[in-house]
Amino acid sequence: MTIPAFALSALLIGCGEKETTTGTPAPAGEEHGHPHDGEVADAHAHAEGEEVPLGTFKAAELEIEAAQGHGMVEAGKEGHLVIKLPYKDDGATVVRAWIGTEDRTLSAVGKGEYAPSHDDYDIHAIAPSPLPADAKWWVELEKPDGTKIVGSITPKM
Secondary structure, eight states, X not given: OOOOHHHHHHHHHHTTOOOOOOOOOOOTTOTTSSOOTTSSSOTTOXXXXXXXXXXXXXXXXXXXXXXXXXXXXXXXXXXXXXXXXXXXXXXXXXXXXXXXXXXXXXXXXXXXXXXXXXXXXXXXXXXXXXXXXXXXXXXXXXXXXSOEEEEEEOOOO
């Protein structure tokens, strides 16, 4: 059965994932880099690999869930953070994150990309080198009304 190109494009766009050209076939059920409801028990098995829950943390009055992908945080390497807000906003909140200290010294700040299929935000940030001994994932939320709040959680290292 042949799928027209426009239908395939709509499917890829609808999943919110970027098309890859690795030439390697994806495992069954993960043709777009992530599973869909019912395909695997863990809803957060994104294309970046298995995510490890970090738990929850406070930012002002909000209790925010966090998970980490790409393995352990290492100096000079890219980290992956998944943030789940305690409210549904369909991507209206701007979520930024960095690894390091609250003042962002030597840290690269990543901007979250909203994933509607999971109702969460994926953020990629490079850890500073050298990595501070007390490094944390710092998360800044900019709500649609312009209010900014910041919180942090300890990464897996």
